[in-house]
Amino acid sequence: MSLLEFKDIEYLVGPEVHRIKVSGELPAGCVLNISGPSGSGKTTLLRILARLKMAEMGTVYLNGVSWDDFMPASWRRRVSYLAQKPALFDGSVRYNLVKPFELALVKQDVSLNLERAVEMMEHLYLSSGLLDQDARTLSGGEASRVALVRSLLLQPTVLLLDEPLAALDSKSSNAVIDLLTSWLVQNKDRGVILVSHTGDFQRLPNLQNLYLPVKEGGKVE
Amino acid sequence: MNSGVVPISDFQLAMSVILVLITGAISAALRLGLLKSLLWGTVRTFVQLTFIGYVLKYLFTFNNLWLISLMIALMSFVAARASVKRTPNVPQYPVSLAFWSILTSTLLVGLIVVRIIIQPEPWYSAKIVIPIFGMILGNSMTGIALSLDRLYGEAYARAGEIEALLAFGATPWEAIRGCVKDAVRSGMTPTINSLMVVGIVSLPGMMTGQILGGADPHEAVRYQIVVMLMIAAAVAIGCLLLVGLSYKKLFNEDGALKPEILKSRQ
Numbered sequence: 001m002s003l004l005e006f007k008d009i010e011y012l013v014g015p016e017v018h019r020i021k022v023s024g025e026l027p028a029g030c031v032l033n034i035s036g037p038s039g040s041g042k043t044t045l046l047r048i049l050a051r052l053k054m055a056e057m058g059t060v061y062l063n064g065v066s067w068d069d070f071m072p073a074s075w076r077r078r079v080s081y082l083a084q085k086p087a088l089f090d091g092s093v094r095y096n097l098v099k100p101f102e103l104a105l106v107k108q109d110v111s112l113n114l115e116r117a118v119e120m121m122e123h124l125y126l127s128s129g130l131l132d133q134d135a136r137t138l139s140g141g142e143a144s145r146v147a148l149v150r151s152l153l154l155q156p157t158v159l160l161l162d163e164p165l166a167a168l169d170s171k172s173s174n175a176v177i178d179l180l181t182s183w184l185v186q187n188k189d190r191g192v193i194l195v196s197h198t199g200d201f202q203r204l205p206n207l208q209n210l211y212l213p214v215k216e217g218g219k220v221e
Numbered sequence: 222m223n224s225g226v227v228p229i230s231d232f233q234l235a236m237s238v239i240l241v242l243i244t245g246a247i248s249a250a251l252r253l254g255l256l257k258s259l260l261w262g263t264v265r266t267f268v269q270l271t272f273i274g275y276v277l278k279y280l281f282t283f284n285n286l287w288l289i290s291l292m293i294a295l296m297s298f299v300a301a302r303a304s305v306k307r308t309p310n311v312p313q314y315p316v317s318l319a320f321w322s323i324l325t326s327t328l329l330v331g332l333i334v335v336r337i338i339i340q341p342e343p344w345y346s347a348k349i350v351i352p353i354f355g356m357i358l359g360n361s362m363t364g365i366a367l368s369l370d371r372l373y374g375e376a377y378a379r380a381g382e383i384e385a386l387l388a389f390g391a392t393p394w395e396a397i398r399g400c401v402k403d404a405v406r407s408g409m410t411p412t413i414n415s416l417m418v419v420g421i422v423s424l425p426g427m428m429t430g431q432i433l434g435g436a437d438p439h440e441a442v443r444y445q446i447v448v449m450l451m452i453a454a455a456v457a458i459g460c461l462l463l464v465g466l467s468y469k470k471l472f473n474e475d476g477a478l479k480p481e482i483l484k485s486r487q
Contacts, residue, residue: 050388052477072476077390087381105390154389 001064003028003191004049004079004158009058011048013041020045021057024210026158029188031180031204034195036212042195043084045212046160049193050081062157077105080156084163086147088135096135097150110155120149124175140167148176152183161194165201173200181205226434280347289347293331293354297324300358304366310373312481318466323365326459327357334451356427356448357455360412364456365463368408372464375400376471380483393472401464408460412453419449 002025010021020041026032034042047053049060051072060067060079067075088096094114101112118128124145130138138146144167151159165173180192181204194201201207241263248255280288301319308314331354335341341349376383379400386396419425420442427448431441473479 051475052384052387053480054473054475054477073387073390073392076388080390081388083381083385083388085381087385089382089385100386100389100391103386103389103391103395105392151389 002026002061003030003189004060004062004193005064006049006060007058009045009048009060010056011041011044011053012056013044014039019056020212022210022212023058026191026193026208027206028191029184030191030206030208031184031201032191032193032208032210033201033204034193034210034212035197040212042212043162046081046162046193046195049158050079050160051075052081073105077154078157079160080151080154080158081160082147082151082162082164084166085140086144088138088143088147091135092132093135093138093146094131096146097131097153100150100154106154110153112153117149117153120152120179121146123179124149125172141169141172144168145172145176148179152179155187155190157190159190159192161192163195163197165196165198173198177201177204277347277351280351284343284345284347286345289345289350292351293327294324296355296358297327300362304362304369307363307366308370308373310370310377314369314467319365319369319463322459322463322466323358323361325462326361326455327354329458330451330455331357333454334447338447352427353448353451357451360452361455361459364408364412365459367411368404368460368464369467371407372400372404372467373471375403376478376482380478384478384483387477393469393476397468397471401468404464405457405460408464409453409457412456416449416453419445425449 005025007023008021009023010019012019018039018041022045024032034045036042044053048055051067062070062075062078070078089099091099097114097117098112100106101110118131121128121130126142126145126149130142130146135143135146144164148161148164164176168176177200184190184192184205192204241259245256245259247253248259276292280292298316298320301323302316304323305311305314305316305319331350334353335346335350336344339349339353376397383396383400387393415423425445425448428441428445431444432438471479471482
């Protein structure tokens with residue numbers, strides 16, 4: 001059984017309104033890389049999988065359970081989306097890491113491990129001194145790495161990443177790929193779906209590719 | 222000293238046109254382009270107030286509970302419509318939500334004032350109820366317009382943050398709570414500020430009116446204190462109700478932000 005399976009998801013994208021119909025699956029412990037030309041609806045698909053946007057048709061299953069059987073918030077707690085330009089809250093980096101742990105659904109099943117957070121930050125070349133820095137003063141690359149650490153700390157079942165390397169240089173990109181690899185190795189019951197223009201992710205373990213051509217349905221290669 | 226009302230005769234009232242001439246002269250001299258609005262506004266002031274004078278006289282004479290209730294409902298509707306119009310950030314907002322929030326807060330606070338505090342005989346005495354409810358409505362209108370506009374303004378500005386929280390598993394309420402707080406605060410701030418300066422910087426209209434009407438200043442002050450506190454309570458309840466009823470309109474049935482809110486971010 002797949003960790004996440006999406007069947008005949010239909011949605012409209014772009015100013016010229018293309019209808020996309022796509023199916024695919026993500027086995028546990030794997031990475032699914034969604035690629036395709038610009039305007040093929042990659043980000044929209046991620047947002048639909050996270051239930052941040054509604055699909056016209058189709059169903060997504062998490063461990064065989066339809067998304068209709070989840071409360072939307074509970075689904076999003078498990079299938080968590082990280083935007084290409086992630087939003088940080090007003091306040092320090094530490095506050096940004098702590099804030100999600102105030103949510104009722106998060107509190108229920110995970111507590112903040114600040115040591116682990118610092119470990120991950122250092123792995124991504126972010127010093128622990130950054131914790132007390134105002135998040136608004138971070139560069140684009142720093143903000144995107146802090147946001148990734150924040151998302152990983154929350155231990156989603158499926159992490160949806162939109163262009164996670166877009167703001168990063170090659171050194172940081174490699175560090176992100178290493179971090180995701182070790183996260184997947186330690187959490188074999190979880191998975192990652194990502195959208196990326198670059199081929200950098202090809203070295204991730206158990207990588208599968210899904211190509212979204214414009215105007216036609218995508219299919220798993 | 223004459224303790225009663227100093228009446229204004231028709232001739233004296235006509236003399237107030239001098240004031241319009243002064244305003245008009247300034248507008249004309251500086252070419253403010255306000256002459257037409259000024260004249261139209263003056264005519265409307267005369268007509269509307271004369272008309273409401275007759276309505277009030279009728280209501281005071283008959284003092285009928287149903288007529289008074291009808292009048293309050295009508296005033297609430299007009300206030301709700303006016304407040305929704307004053308919200309540039311809010312597209313096509315249903316007047317009904319504003320109406321129910323404003324009516325509920327006004328009734329709740331108004332009834333406390335007339336039944337527990339002032340206690341006129343009968344309790345629905347039009348002479349007390351209409352001005353009291355009118356003052357509550359006039360002030361709530363501004364408060365709820367401010368808070369509704371702020372709620373939408375904050376949601377547009379912080380759409381990214383709201384969506385990030387949703388993506389972590391926040392309920393819509395958890396995701397929007399910060400915006401709701403700011404919206405209610407923004408609606409209440411002018412009222413709280415007026416509590417600070419009343420009597421020092423400004424003499425409120427009601428108190429001035431009572432004094433001009435021949436009331437003892439001490440008596441007028443007592444009324445004014447009740448009025449200020451009731452306005453603060455009504456604005457707080459009205460803002461909270463309206464924002465509480467409104468925030469769900471920012472989300473779709475899946476509890477995700479509606480696309481029009483997100484678009485403003487791009």
